[in-house]
Amino acid sequence: MIIKANNNTIHVPASITVRALLKELNYKEPVAVWINGEQVFLQDYDARLVKQNDSVRLVRIISGG
Amino acid sequence: MQNTFPKAKILEIDLTDHKMETRILDGEIYRLYPGGSALGMYLMLQEMKPGIDPLSPENMLIFSVSAVTGLPISGQSRMVITTKSPLTGTAGDSQAGGYMPAHIKANGYDSIIFRGRSEKPVYVYIDGDRIEFRDAKNVWGKVTGEAEAIIKQELGEDRVEIAQIGPGGENLVKYACILNMCNRANGRNGVGAVMGSKNLKALVVKKGKAMKPADPENFKTLTKDVKDRIAHNVAIEGLGKHGTDGELEGTNHEGYLITDNWKKGYFPDAQKITGTTMSESILIGRETCYACAIRCKRVVEVQGKVDPFYGGPEYETCATFGSYCGNSNLESIALANQLCNMYGIDTISCGATISFAMECYEKGLLTEKDTGGLEIKFGNSDVISILIEKIAKREGIGDLLAEGSYRAAQKIGKGAQALSMSVKGQEMPAHNPQFKQSLAVIYAVNPFGADHQSSEHDVFLMMPTDSPERKRLGLIGCTEGYDDYSVLDDGKVLLAVNSQRFYSALDTLCLCQFVWGPAWQLYGPEELLQMCRFGIGWDISLNELMRIGERRINLMRYFNAREGFSSKDDQLPERLFEPLPDGPAKGAHVDKEKFEAAKKKYYELAGWGHGTGNPTVSTLKNLQLEWLLEK
Numbered sequence: 001m002i003i004k005a006n007n008n009t010i011h012v013p014a015s016i017t018v019r020a021l022l023k024e025l026n027y028k029e030p031v032a033v034w035i036n037g038e039q040v041f042l043q044d045y046d047a048r049l050v051k052q053n054d055s056v057r058l059v060r061i062i063s064g065g
Numbered sequence: 066m067q068n069t070f071p072k073a074k075i076l077e078i079d080l081t082d083h084k085m086e087t088r089i090l091d092g093e094i095y096r097l098y099p100g101g102s103a104l105g106m107y108l109m110l111q112e113m114k115p116g117i118d119p120l121s122p123e124n125m126l127i128f129s130v131s132a133v134t135g136l137p138i139s140g141q142s143r144m145v146i147t148t149k150s151p152l153t154g155t156a157g158d159s160q161a162g163g164y165m166p167a168h169i170k171a172n173g174y175d176s177i178i179f180r181g182r183s184e185k186p187v188y189v190y191i192d193g194d195r196i197e198f199r200d201a202k203n204v205w206g207k208v209t210g211e212a213e214a215i216i217k218q219e220l221g222e223d224r225v226e227i228a229q230i231g232p233g234g235e236n237l238v239k240y241a242c243i244l245n246m247c248n249r250a251n252g253r254n255g256v257g258a259v260m261g262s263k264n265l266k267a268l269v270v271k272k273g274k275a276m277k278p279a280d281p282e283n284f285k286t287l288t289k290d291v292k293d294r295i296a297h298n299v300a301i302e303g304l305g306k307h308g309t310d311g312e313l314e315g316t317n318h319e320g321y322l323i324t325d326n327w328k329k330g331y332f333p334d335a336q337k338i339t340g341t342t343m344s345e346s347i348l349i350g351r352e353t354c355y356a357c358a359i360r361c362k363r364v365v366e367v368q369g370k371v372d373p374f375y376g377g378p379e380y381e382t383c384a385t386f387g388s389y390c391g392n393s394n395l396e397s398i399a400l401a402n403q404l405c406n407m408y409g410i411d412t413i414s415c416g417a418t419i420s421f422a423m424e425c426y427e428k429g430l431l432t433e434k435d436t437g438g439l440e441i442k443f444g445n446s447d448v449i450s451i452l453i454e455k456i457a458k459r460e461g462i463g464d465l466l467a468e469g470s471y472r473a474a475q476k477i478g479k480g481a482q483a484l485s486m487s488v489k490g491q492e493m494p495a496h497n498p499q500f501k502q503s504l505a506v507i508y509a510v511n512p513f514g515a516d517h518q519s520s521e522h523d524v525f526l527m528m529p530t531d532s533p534e535r536k537r538l539g540l541i542g543c544t545e546g547y548d549d550y551s552v553l554d555d556g557k558v559l560l561a562v563n564s565q566r567f568y569s570a571l572d573t574l575c576l577c578q579f580v581w582g583p584a585w586q587l588y589g590p591e592e593l594l595q596m597c598r599f600g601i602g603w604d605i606s607l608n609e610l611m612r613i614g615e616r617r618i619n620l621m622r623y624f625n626a627r628e629g630f631s632s633k634d635d636q637l638p639e640r641l642f643e644p645l646p647d648g649p650a651k652g653a654h655v656d657k658e659k660f661e662a663a664k665k666k667y668y669e670l671a672g673w674g675h676g677t678g679n680p681t682v683s684t685l686k687n688l689q690l691e692w693l694l695e696k
Binding site for chain 1: 296297299300302303304307311312314315316317318319339341496500501522524525527528529531532548585
């Protein structure tokens with residue numbers, strides 16, 4: 001299926017979870033994720049599915065510490 | 066609600082004469098400098114002359130908490146140690162969490178000043194108004210864990226908190242730290258060396274009663290939903306699960322993990338030392354600070370090698386003893402962390418200085434004759450623990466490295482200065498300004514050397530406009546968003562200036578920057594104001610808060626100006642201006658012209674003279690610091 005990830009149009013497997021999408025795109029956690037403007041919480045990464053034409057925003061959280 | 070401010074109780078201890086007295090600071094003054102190094106700098110600038118040797122009796126060593134320390138909420142139990150730094154020669158500021166800060170407050174003190182030098186080693190025991198000087202002959206020379214056990218036995222008291230130096234501080238290692246709980250470090254700026262120079266082994270406080278909020282009912286509105294807050298904050302939940310080291314692999318994936326003494330930004334074996342790997346291997350538990358719900362502290366164990374008593378490595382420690390040194394052996398990093406906590410040495414400066422020595426060795430600037438036969442090469446994990454012990458004891462090559470990379474480079478000569486990745490003499494932490502470009506400015510201008518905890522990092526300006534992080538940043542005037550973190554423009558300078566002021570206010574109030582902050586943290590600016598109102602009846606505005614932060618920065622910068630520092634010292638190592646040689650961020654660098662323009666803009670926004678980089682008279686007056694001009 002086709003989705004938009006950070007404004008880039010990409011092909012990913014259908015019915016993919018957020019966790020699997022991060023793996024597919026080779027993102028290492030921690031990553032903040034928004035789907036169509038709504039933030040997905042960490043506890044929902046394994047359950048929330050990304051759908052055709054969704055617009056996904058991914059930002060790596062790399063701060064102090 | 067009343068709008069009065071509590072008074073501060075200051076305990077003054079003269080180690081030369083073994084005398085002490087207390088004094089009360091009026092609430093009107095305390096409100097301007099409500100804790101931390103703002104209070105510390107206020108006290109130091111009242112009396113300390115410029116030009117003193119940081120390791121002389123003339124230096125002051127000040128432990129400060131704040132007006133809100135000890136309240137029953139996450140992220141308020143931190144203390145700041147202020148002094149003149151022996152590592153940088155600037156104002157020194159070093160922060161730590163744990164339980165000790167809340168118990169300093171529970172004993173009734175906002176600040177404890179040490180002056181002079183004891184003839185013989187002592188430790189000081191505080192139980193409310195009862196203050197004792199105790200002979201430290203049985204603990205001098207002991208590592209922190211042993212010393213803690215002996216002190217408790219001598220006092221016949223388990224219910225104490227202890228902040229102490231290890232042999233590193235006793236031997237005046239320039240980056241010696243002060244530890245409480247044997248695993249919470251006031252790590253940076255060499256504050257442990259100052260304590261050692263005073264023959265002060267430890268500050269011990271009896272545990273006291275919890276502080277009650279001024280308005281308990283409203284205060285509960287901030288704390289009752291803390292579990293939900295954590296569950297709905299990706300950064301905080303991740304922090305609890307995998308600690309600060311959870312971000313190491315992501316940083317590497319971007320190509321900005323400091324590798325081989327900043328020569329590279331990509332470490333192929335990063336996965337072996339990242340927080341998730343730690344969680345799956347040597348992690349046996351999570352610890353916390355007084356009243357904090359996040360529990361980000363790591364507790365690790367390697368049977369027969371690493372004792373969980375000394376906690377576990379943070380991201381900075383995993384980077385400096387790991388990728389900085391080309392070392393992918395997590396157990397050796399955990400051991401290095403333990404040794405630093407036993408000997409009382411800052412893990413950042415120590416790991417970075419060892420990585421500097423590794424590059425010197427590989428370039429032939431240090432030979433086996435210098436190292437006593439040690440092969441100090443990148444990737445040699447075995448040599449790290451040997452070097453830490455030598456540094457703490459100032460044995461052989463350790464005596465040179467105990468001076469830090471900046472001074473060691475001067476002694477080595479032959480071009481070694483270019484390999485010291487330091488600012489104002491202090492080694493840079495593991496957040497790469499080639500990646501987060503606003504840090505290029507902060508690392509250069511920060512009064513006590515390069516610091517990653519003095520401002521918000523660039524990545525949060527990449528989040529969606531309506532995200533909580535961006536909305537919070539908007540409250541402090543940072544509204545411009547970015548798609549590319551590597552930009553360095555006026556918007557990023559504004560992030561540097563405004564978020565530095567906010568972070569400076571947090572440091573003044575001794576608040577944890579993972580819990581309180583202007584972006585991703587558990588609580589944002591609005592909740593911080595509520596915490597002050599409901600906690601101590603302080604009806605504060607965001608403007609007052611930001612001015613408190615700005616005032617602290619200017620106090621430090623003024624202190625530095627008296628010591629001869631100026632814009633000429635606001636420099637970065639040349640290596641940051643060179644393109645990264647490989648990895649996902651190949652070619653990334655700090656653009657020198659943009660950096661200089663950004664610094665100029667920073668000085669303009671800060672109200673500092675462009676030629677001098679120091680606070681102008683009008684800036685000092687605007688911040689109610691005109692009294693400095695009369696000194």
